[in-house]
Amino acid sequence: MKIVKTLTLWIPISALLVVGFNNCGQSNFESSLDLSSLGIQNDEMDSEKLGLPYALLSAEQTLNSMLSVTNVGTANTAIINEYNTRYGALAGGNDLSMANSPVMLGSTSLAGEVCNSLVTAEKAATAETRNFFGSVDFAVSVGSITDSGFNSSVRGMARSFWGRNETADELSFLQEYKLEFIAALTGTALTQVASTSNLITATCAAMLSSLDAISY
Amino acid sequence: MKFIVVSLLIILGARTGHAQVKPDIMAEDPSIIEQQARKLYERLTGVKIPVDSPVVKEMAAALNKGDRSAAAKVATRDPNFYNITVKLMALQLSTRDETIKTPMNDFVAGMIGVTRDQKDARELLTGNFYYMGSGANIRSDMVKDLLISNNHYQDLETNRIDLAANLVRVEGQVIATAEAATVASPDPAGVLTSRTFMGAHALAGTNRRLVEYTFREFMCVPLNDWADTGAPDSRIGRDIDRFPAGDHMKFQTSCKGCHTVMDGFRGAFAKWDFDGMGIKHSAVNTRGGANNYTIATDTNGVINKMNKNNSIFPAGYVTTNDSFVNNAIRPVNAATFEWRGTAASGNGVKEFGTIVANSRRFSQCMAKRVYRAVCRKEMDVAKNQKILSQWGDEFEASGYKLKELFESIAVKPECLGS
Numbered sequence: 001m002k003i004v005k006t007l008t009l010w011i012p013i014s015a016l017l018v019v020g021f022n023n024c025g026q027s028n029f030e031s032s033l034d035l036s037s038l039g040i041q042n043d044e045m046d047s048e049k050l051g052l053p054y055a056l057l058s059a060e061q062t063l064n065s066m067l068s069v070t071n072v073g074t075a076n077t078a079i080i081n082e083y084n085t086r087y088g089a090l091a092g093g094n095d096l097s098m099a100n101s102p103v104m105l106g107s108t109s110l111a112g113e114v115c116n117s118l119v120t121a122e123k124a125a126t127a128e129t130r131n132f133f134g135s136v137d138f139a140v141s142v143g144s145i146t147d148s149g150f151n152s153s154v155r156g157m158a159r160s161f162w163g164r165n166e167t168a169d170e171l172s173f174l175q176e177y178k179l180e181f182i183a184a185l186t187g188t189a190l191t192q193v194a195s196t197s198n199l200i201t202a203t204c205a206a207m208l209s210s211l212d213a214i215s216y
Numbered sequence: 217m218k219f220i221v222v223s224l225l226i227i228l229g230a231r232t233g234h235a236q237v238k239p240d241i242m243a244e245d246p247s248i249i250e251q252q253a254r255k256l257y258e259r260l261t262g263v264k265i266p267v268d269s270p271v272v273k274e275m276a277a278a279l280n281k282g283d284r285s286a287a288a289k290v291a292t293r294d295p296n297f298y299n300i301t302v303k304l305m306a307l308q309l310s311t312r313d314e315t316i317k318t319p320m321n322d323f324v325a326g327m328i329g330v331t332r333d334q335k336d337a338r339e340l341l342t343g344n345f346y347y348m349g350s351g352a353n354i355r356s357d358m359v360k361d362l363l364i365s366n367n368h369y370q371d372l373e374t375n376r377i378d379l380a381a382n383l384v385r386v387e388g389q390v391i392a393t394a395e396a397a398t399v400a401s402p403d404p405a406g407v408l409t410s411r412t413f414m415g416a417h418a419l420a421g422t423n424r425r426l427v428e429y430t431f432r433e434f435m436c437v438p439l440n441d442w443a444d445t446g447a448p449d450s451r452i453g454r455d456i457d458r459f460p461a462g463d464h465m466k467f468q469t470s471c472k473g474c475h476t477v478m479d480g481f482r483g484a485f486a487k488w489d490f491d492g493m494g495i496k497h498s499a500v501n502t503r504g505g506a507n508n509y510t511i512a513t514d515t516n517g518v519i520n521k522m523n524k525n526n527s528i529f530p531a532g533y534v535t536t537n538d539s540f541v542n543n544a545i546r547p548v549n550a551a552t553f554e555w556r557g558t559a560a561s562g563n564g565v566k567e568f569g570t571i572v573a574n575s576r577r578f579s580q581c582m583a584k585r586v587y588r589a590v591c592r593k594e595m596d597v598a599k600n601q602k603i604l605s606q607w608g609d610e611f612e613a614s615g616y617k618l619k620e621l622f623e624s625i626a627v628k629p630e631c632l633g634s
Contacts, residue, residue, distance in 0.1 A: 055592035057264075058316055064300055065264035071236045075376065092317045094592045131238045156239035160266035163254050165245045216258055216592060 053215035056099050059083075059090035062107060062214055066114040069160045070208065071131055072121070082113040096215065107209040115204035119197055132156045133200060142182055142195040150178055150203075157204060162212040174203060237266040250276045252632065253287060259590045260291035260626050262300035284627035292623055298380035301622070302331050305589040309433040310407075311416045312425070320373035321366055321412040322346055329383050331618040337582060338616055341434060341569030344404035346389055349382040351375065363392040363411065364494040391500050392493070393509050402499040403487070403538075405569040411495055418490035422455065422521055426488075427481040434572055435553065436581035436597065442552060443473030447543040452479045454532035455525035479533065480543035482522070484568035486535050489519045538564045542571065553577045579608035579616070586621050591631040603630065 048054035057065055063083050067073055075083070089106035091098040122130045123138045133156075135149035154174050158166035166174075181199050182190075189195055207213065246254070246267045253275035257265050265272060271290060278287035291297060306327035307316045329347035330340055339345070350356065354371045361367035372379065389401040389409060407413055408430060417425040428439050445468065452475045458467045487498040489511055496509070498517035504510040512520045522535040541561045544553060554576035562568060572578055580597075583604055587595050597604060607625065614620040625631055 057262075058304065060304065060316075061262045061300060064262070064296060068263050068296075069266050080376075087317075092315055131236065152241050155241040159239040159241070159243070159268055160237065161264075163246065163251065163264070163267040165243075213264070216255075 053096060053211055055094040055216040056091045056096050056103070057214045057216070058093055059087055061094075062090055063110065065214070066111060066208055069213070070114055070118045070204075071160075072114055072117050076117055079110070079113045079117060082110050086110050094216070099211070099215070103214075104209065107214050108205060111205040111209035111213075112201065115201045115208060118204060119201045123197065132160070132204075136196070136200060138196050138200075139193055140196065141191045141193060142185065142199050143190065145178075145196060145199070147175065150175070153200065154203070154207070157207045161207050162210075174206075177203070177206070235269060235271065237269045239266060240268045243268070247276070249279050252276075253279055256284075256287055256626060256632060257291045257294075259592070259631070260288060260301060260622060261294045261296035262304065263294075263296045284632070285623060288623035288627050291626075292619060295378050295380035297622070298328050298332055299378060301589055302328050302618075303379065305585060309585070310410075310412045312429070319366060320369045320379075321410075322348075322362070322369055323407045323410040323412040325349070325369060325372075325379070325383055326407045326410060327618075328379055329385050331622075332380060332383070333385060334617050334619055336616040337611075337618050337621075338570075338573035338578070340406045341408055341430075341573040341578075342566055343406040344389055344401070345385055345387050345406070346410065347383045347385055349377055349379065349384070351377055351382065358390070358398055359392045359395060363390070363398065364492070366411070391495055391497055393501055395509075399500045402497055403564040403566055405565040408565055408569050409488075409495065414488065414490040414495045418485065418488055418495075420521075422453070422482070422524070423485040423488065423519070424478050424482050426485045427478050430568075430572060434581055435575070435577045436584050437552065437577070439474050439478065442477055442544055442549050444476055444543065444546060444548050445469060445473040446548065447476035447480070447546055449476055451483070451533045451541060451543065452476065453482075454523065454527075454529050454534065456529060456532060458529050458532075477544045477549070480541045481568060483535055483538055483540040484562070484565050486518045486522050486538040487513075488565065489521070540568060576605075576608060579611045580604040582618065582621060583607035583611055583625065586618070586625045587631065590622060590626045 063075065063079075067075055067079075072079075086106035086109055089102035090110070091103050118132065122133045127134045127137075133153050135152040136145060137149075151171060154166055154171060158164065158170070178199060181202065182195075185195055250267060250272055253272050254265060254267055256279075257271060257275060271294070275287040275290045278284070278290065303320070303324055304316045306324040307318045307320075308314050309327075310321055310323035311318050325347040326345070327340065329335075329345075330337060330343075335343075348356070348362065348368060349372045351372075353375050354377070355361040355367045361371075362369075372382070389404040390398040391401050393399050401409060403409065408426075413429075414426075417423075417429050431437050431439070431442065449472055452472070456467075456471060456475055456479075458464060460466050460471060489496045489498075493508055496511040498511050498513045498519060501509055501511040503513045503517070505512055514520065514523065516536045518535050518537065526532075526534075539561065540563070542555070542559055545555055545560055555571065556574045556576065557571075559571045559575070562571060584595050584597065587593070587607075595604070607621075607628075610624060611617075611621045614624075
């Protein structure tokens, strides 16, 4: 139930983040953008040659990729249930034109469950043995997360989920998101340690379901 | 000792694809070679991988030495190569909808098995085998769960069984003749006689779809592209109107083209049928009405639907056995298919599959399929005939090994870049 409540907060935010992290990706996913000024005819455009995403992960590829890059490995019941629920919305092929709102929202929901599993596993480990969140103290309130600790987590996730370091713009975007997340908390939520986990889970889900993470 | 344990864990992790990777947050952006290694891995396995994975390092080391083939082999040892990439390619070929959103099935198991076991890919159209799995919660009753339903294969998928490790080859295809009885298939032909392919194309209809989709999936040619109005119409069935809307010219210039080639081959499937009780063949199933394990045939053992609607053009061809003729052997199609061996005629599905599998087009089609599966792009056959011919020849030279075809195409400059 707690995760459902959390989802209501971060899914809309994540949906915004999703379309933000596409590296050099354009807001138009396919060849609808006009490149004639560059001497490139639309019908000849090869987005891969231009360094843009060129194919989308299909449903099964999305699930297995998320499990792989987060080190979760084996899907638990909650992940499988979420995957089965979202299966119809996830891409039925690799064509980039399939990247539509249901795909992005479905990916975000699935990423939420995978990240929930990741955060649970990392919280159970000692800080030294964690893969992603060694610099985050999950026993303190969300306001105590330092910028450097947050940034380190972002760097780790960027390298694993996106295969590269995050850009300055992307980091700035995520830091802004962190501030807005904390600012939106009221009453006891501000001091509950659960909010710390929620922030990290939401950040993880946003990065894991961004276009760079679900495209080739 | 500690070093050995850690090394073993890394190797084991790489093999299972579930290595725990700790990102190096102090590292620079990945080098071009590391990016290329990651891209190659993702193309062959269909799954993304952390850039700090030891698998990426190993592949990058091979690429640095200029050994692209070795790098590709690192990726194909990952179970996801079979569980995702080969599976998705096969799913698309297995049903009429040609979608990957199709349940796991026996056709797919066959393609994964043939790829993994490095068998000659022509066996896919000619072999007498099937692949099945095992495990807790996997229903495995031969008749109930494999022959008259898809329960077994669906369970493998639902339970997320590692198909690469779990599938076992079984020699000898069988057909159900009673609730607990099976007999050897009289005309086994790899995945063409799989439950899924037969279920998709022999269900109802007139068995023409089996020919159309064999060519569509394994020759990469839609029916319109190999239609030949100049071929003899002597094999076109009685159910095809020679005067559609009262116009014989329409038949001569349009309908005839597809039916000359399709109906020529259709006889190969004259004794096969499929309904809710699975695959049936008139040589082994009791002849009678189409109930339970019986098959509806005439006295020649030809299924009734082959000769149905016989009043539309009574002078049309009457199927009396499972012989077929290859009307696509004429000059207009010869260059497309490049037939080899005895390709003019034959009997049954196995001989039909053999003719298709031995054509040069089959090899080129497999190369095209693999290109799409790993490079995530369509290849225009007409514009790239020279490249496809070369890739098809390389595939044949490898002994028709699909795994090698995947490894080879994934590192081609046309796919990975130079």
